[in-house]
Amino acid sequence: MNPPDRPERHGATQSSLREHNLGLVARTVGASGRPITRADVAHLTSLTRPTVSRLVDDLIAARVIVELPTAPTEGAGRPGIPLAPASGTLVALGLEVNVDYLGGVVVDLTGAILAARVEPRDLRASEPAAVLADLKHLATGLAARATAAGASVVGAGIALPGLVDSDGSRLRLAPNLGWRDIDPRALVNLDDLGPAPIVANEADLAALAEASLMRSTDPAARSFIYVSGEIGIGASIVLGGVPFRGRHGWSGEIGHMRAQAGGPPCRCGSTGCLEVFAGTASIAAAAGIDTANDGADAMGAVRAAAEAGDDAAVAAIRRAGAALGAVLADVVNLLDIPMIILGNRYASLATLLEPAIAEALTARVLSAPWAPPAVRPALSGERSAMIGAARSVLDTVLADPAAWMARTAPRA
Amino acid sequence: MNPPDRPERHGATQSSLREHNLGLVARTVGASGRPITRADVAHLTSLTRPTVSRLVDDLIAARVIVELPTAPTEGAGRPGIPLAPASGTLVALGLEVNVDYLGGVVVDLTGAILAARVEPRDLRASEPAAVLADLKHLATGLAARATAAGASVVGAGIALPGLVDSDGSRLRLAPNLGWRDIDPRALVNLDDLGPAPIVANEADLAALAEASLMRSTDPAARSFIYVSGEIGIGASIVLGGVPFRGRHGWSGEIGHMRAQAGGPPCRCGSTGCLEVFAGTASIAAAAGIDTANDGADAMGAVRAAAEAGDDAAVAAIRRAGAALGAVLADVVNLLDIPMIILGNRYASLATLLEPAIAEALTARVLSAPWAPPAVRPALSGERSAMIGAARSVLDTVLADPAAWMARTAPRA
DNA sequence: CGGTATTTGTTATATGGTGTAACTTATCGC
């Protein structure tokens, strides 16, 4: 997602120039929510109109963007031809393995979901090879459907619930699956689907999906903390639209930051971890909700109980919110990223958790008087990790369309 | 230091190409510890020899790099001409205001300190306008000396002990100086010394100096946490050689992260802050060292006492180390940056603090079994913030030598 | 209803930076 500390970059040649501008035009068309003309792109990028025209022609030929039927005109002068990212031409697969399901989506450059398939299944203590073989089966099925519909599959991304090395070569540990030291790429083996799949942590990819949704609503907010509530608690630190993964790719382990002195021991071996107070299992237990059979909707039950005035549920949420707030205050003091997104299972609890979180933040964040941190539920829903996985693949095309064009037409 | 969330970048033209490669060559020569030839640069950058030659000629004309007398040759073939950053030609001023002194250095592209001047002075509760006027006086004196020696001053950087907005336009709060809401650029007014000076937090600039020192010893380690011990405790998060400043420029406030529940109240109004347990004033007090008259060397006295076996001093250091370790464990869990540099007043205590810090880190950092975090005293010494301030200005020249060349020869 | 202003998109040409190939220069090894 981001490169590890690289020593020094490469020299730029004329073709790098072209690649750069090609990507710039593609991203400019893609990022601007509504269709824009070649002239608009020229203004936005400070490139000249002839240059933009040339680049746009190539991108149209590569099926990255399309010309729309000329819209109802306005103002003087010749009306421009609206351009938009192509829909249904280039697509990516977003796959995910999680505790209680396994699934995949097909997403195109507009962000539309062309196909989806989710198989609920209890994957606690499962066999990695078998599960990932099933995932491959699911993926090839989706890919076949997409190509049948005339789309080209540019690649696949895989979201996993655990510590993934930053280059995606290795899943070190997935506590809830009971997996350890897996090579996901070898086991899924999607070599026929283009380049090596992107493999990353589920929270980071969900955050990426959130980032592209936020780009439409609030283009200024390109950095935030995405908190993913589950049995464990993960976070993704998004800087300028890109998750920051750390030295090895293991950043964001806020579940084991200290929330409170003492308390029951955490399964990590330490005490006082946030997870003990604000993990979904812990919230459910404190609220007196049975979580054994129906983990997915336990938070819905807690919410319902709390809204009905159940004391245990209210107290459980308050305790979780206070713990989250204490930890997040430290995070904001450390990073000065005053925007917190509550995602995954937390999304439905967000309005209830907010008061306690906000209270802790205003009490402890040094800069709160000048710039009070914002706390918000995630915009993206259930399948955000899969969507983010696909998005991350499509982003590589948008970042360097020339590479994709070279791949698709090596007939020179 | 790093830009705030920018919406979208500019289109690249042929001159951007040139600027990029000019900077790349300059940085390649500058970063490689020892002199290298044009052919070496070509190999390292993947540019061709003719291109490198052209760029090098321009950089020599601009006095950014120089040809050295041809060295004792080795191996077959025509010996190359060694290139190195020019010494004494282009220099930057690094200035600093801190609690008990005010000073400046003149640094050239090789990192050599050509001149320095430090005036000890008690600046607690001082008058900003008067102090910064004195700083301007000091700066112009240093600049005059530099130009008299034949150097061109490319600009100035100013290090301040407080919350500085990320664009350097405003010092929000410097608790130890008693300053609040200052426009440092207007008050220092160094307009005749090139472009607007870079203004930033003292810890961030010291970290930058540390980063360039580490580049020589360990080029792989481009990301680390620099902890600056003082009455307050600041930190700079260096990612890929660049301090990360956060949304407003106020990142790194670890002094007010929670170290321990309860404890005496912090002057920030909260309780349990790290500063209460590990700030230098607090360490000195706990060790029973009088800090009133001689704050600068109080840590030396604590160290001496601890090494002599004084119980109070040993306990004070142990308490501070445990608190630091607890907070830093959270930081490493959050960011996965397993390298911690103890700087400023902590540097001399580092060997004594390390055991307690390391103990807390191994106990609480999730990834410690795979990748134990490293804890190290800072390499850079007393004047690191000033040096970093100058360095940051010189880095702008290295990043874009074309801009400097345009400034110096606008005779077209 | 026709002419003008205005803006989009295209075409033709100029500019400029890098790559390629060949050449010159300088050293080593025999």
Added chain:
DNA sequence: GCGATAAGTTACACCATATAACAAATACCG
């Protein structure tokens, strides 16, 4: 002293963008 080898330079081709001029399509105005 001669060939091998590598550094640096020169001459030229290539290619991407800028500039300028032009064609096309609409609105505005008399």
